[in-house]
C-alpha cells in the first residue's frame with residue numbers, strides 16, 4: 001500500500017517534471033501521455049515550501065475520473081430544420097459549456113484543463129457539501145468527473161444507423177480504452193436498444209462501464225430530459241466500475257441487452273422487462289451489485305467488429321403463409337429470430353409452415369425462438385411450443401428480439417466456429433442477456449454461520465438487515481482472506497452472495513491485497529469471479545501497481561493478460577521510480593516495471609529517463625540492460641529514444 005509520504009514525494013516529482021511533445025494519433029482523443037500532467041498543480045506547488053506541505057496536494061489524476069463521451073447523434077443534439085428535427089453539428093460542446101450544471105468553467109480555467117485535455121473537454125461542477133447526497137459531480141471518492149466529447153461526423157438520427165456504425169463506436173472505445181475510466185455513448189433512442197445489445201456482445205472481456213443514453217427532447221429546449229440523462233450517465237460511468245454495456249434513461253441504469261424502447265412519447269422511454277435495473281438514481285445512486293454482470297474470464301478487453309448482416313426478425317401472425325416464411329428463409333439468410341406467441345408457441349396444425357422451418361434449419365439456418373410478449377420466457381410447456389424444437393429451433397429464453405438478433409449477428413461472424421458450436425453459443429448466456437440455469441445459484445444467507453452469529457448478537461432477523469450486515473462485513477473479511485490466500489473463505493463469502501469486488505475503507509479490494517501478497521491462485525480465483533483489474537484504491541493505485549511494488553512477477557503477468565494497465569497517475573510515477581531503480585542498479589525492479597507496461601522512456605521528476613540516470617552515474621551494466629529490455633519490447637527491434645541516445 002502506498003503511504004502518504006510516498007504520495008507526497010511523487011506528487012512533487014510529477015509536478016516538477018517537464019513534459020515533452022508526442023504525436024497524437026487521429027481519433028485517439030486521449031492527451032499525449034507526456035502531457036497528462038496538470039499544470040495548475042505546478043502553480044499551487046510554488047506556494048508550498050516543504051515536502052510536508054506538498055504532501056497536502058492531491059494528485060490531480062487520482063482526484064479526477066475521466067469519461068469519454070462519444071456523440072453519435074440522436075434527438076439529444078437535434079434542432080428544428082424546416083419544421084423537422086435533425087442533428088445539429090458542432091453545437092453540443094458549445095452549448096454544454098454554457099450550462100453550469102454540467103460544466104465548471106472556473107475549475108477548467110484554474111487548472112488550465114483545456115491545454116491538457118483539449119478544447120472538447122468539460123468538467124462536472126463540485127457538489128454542495130452534503131454527506132448523504134451522492135448524486136453530484138464529486139463522487140464518494142471525491143473525484144471530479146472530467147469528460148471529453150468525441151463528436152461523429154455526420155451525426156445520425158439512429159434510424160440511419162447500421163452495423164458499420166456499431167463497429168465504429170466499438171473501435172473508438174477500444175482505441176481509447178486505457179485512457180478513460182468509463183464511456184458514455186450519446187445515441188438516438190429509436191435504435192438504441194439494438195446498438196446497446198450489439199455492443200454488449202462485441203465488447204469482449206469488458207472491465208469498464210459503457211453507458212448509452214440520449215433523450216426524447218433536445219437538450220437545447222427549455223424542458224428536456226437530455227440534461228438529466230447525460231448527467232446521470234456521466235456520474236455512473238465516472239465513479240462506478242460496472243463492467244457492462246448499459247443504457248441509462250429516466251433515472252435508471254439498465255443492462256443494455258435487456259432493454260427495449262416502449263414509449264415514443266414519454267421521457268420514460270425504455271423498459272427492461274425481464275431484468276430489474278442495475279441502478280436507480282434518485283436521492284442517491286443505488287447500485288444493485290447483485291445484478292451487475294461479472295465475467296468469468298481472464299482475458300484482455302477487445303472489440304469484435306465482424307458482424308454477419310444475413311440475419312432477420314420474423315414475427316408470426318395468424319394466417320401467415322408458408323410461402324412468406326419460405327421466401328424469408330432463403331439464402332443468403334443465415335440466422336433468424338422467430339417472434340412467436342406467448343411462451344414460444346406456433347401453430348402445430350400447420351405442417352406446411354413447420355416444414356419450411358425444418359427445411360431451413362436442416363440447411364444450416366440458425367433460428368432462435370423468442371416471444372412476442374414484452375415479459376416472460378419461451379418454454380416447452382405447450383404442444384405448440386414443442387413442435388418448434390422438433391423443427392430445429394433454439395429456445396431464446398427471455399431474450400429481447402433486439403438482443404437475439406445482434407447475438408446472432410455476432411455469433412454467425414465467428415469464422416473459427418462450426419455450425420454446432422455457433423448453435424451452442426446461441427443457447428448460452430454470454431453477457432447476461434438471458435436467464436441462465438439458476439439452480440444452486442440462489443442467495444442463501446443461512447449458509448454463513450458467521451454472519452448469522454453476528455446477526456443474532458445484534459438481534460436482527462429480517463433479510464434486508466442480514467444483507468446489510470453481510471455487505472458491511474464483506475470487504476474486510478474478503479481482504480483478510482486474500483491476505484492469507486484463503487480461497488475457501490472467499491468461496492464461502494461468494495456463496496452467500498457477497499460481492500468480492502467491493503473495496504474496504506481505503507478502497508482496497510481483495511484483488512489489491514492478493515496482488516501485494518503474490519497469491520497467484522487467489523488472484524486467478526478473484527479474476528474469474530468478477531474482480532476488476534481497474535479498481536483503484538484511495539491513493540489511485542491499481543492491483544497491477546501493487547504487484548509491481550511487491551515484485552510479484554507472475555501476478556503482474558496474469559494481470560497484464562487480463563487487460564490490466566497502469567492508471568494515468570501510476571504511469572507518471574513510473575518515470576521517477578525507474579530512475580531511482582536505475583540509480584541503485586536494481587535491474588530486477590526495472591524489469592518488473594517494464595513487464596507491467598511502463599514506458600522505459602518515461603522521464604522522472606527532473607526530466608531525465610532511467611537510462612540517462614544510469615549513464616550519468618556510470619552504471620554501464622544498467623544502461624546495457626535497459627537497452628536490451630527496450631529492444632526486446634520494440635516490435636521492430638529498433639529502439640525509440642525520446643531523449644538523446646546514450647553513448648555506451
Ligand SMILES: NC(=O)C[C@H](N)C(=O)O
Nearest residue numbers: 074075157158188189190
Ligand atoms: N429520441 C430520439 O433520439 C429519436 C430519434 N429519431 C433517434 O433515434 O435518433
